[in-house]
Amino acid sequence: MFLAATAKHVFVVVRSDGLTDTMSRYLIRRIEETPNITVLPHTEVVDLDGTQYLGV
Numbered sequence: 001m002f003l004a005a006t007a008k009h010v011f012v013v014v015r016s017d018g019l020t021d022t023m024s025r026y027l028i029r030r031i032e033e034t035p036n037i038t039v040l041p042h043t044e045v046v047d048l049d050g051t052q053y054l055g056v
Contacts, residue, residue, distance in 0.1 A: 004034050004037050008036065009036045009038065010036060010038070012037060013044070013045055014043060015043065017042070
């Protein structure tokens with residue numbers, strides 16, 4: 001939520017099915033209602049690419 005206030009877009013990488021195992025329902029609802037946050041379940045970062053910023 002902190003990053004979403006200033007970043008253009010925030011990607012939340014989640015290796016499991018979702019956020020319910022580790023976050024409160026209140027926080028999950030706030031994340032879901034924030035248009036510039038995308039939750040990526042079943043995802044693992046394997047490489048980073050970029051010089052000035054990270055590409056998607």
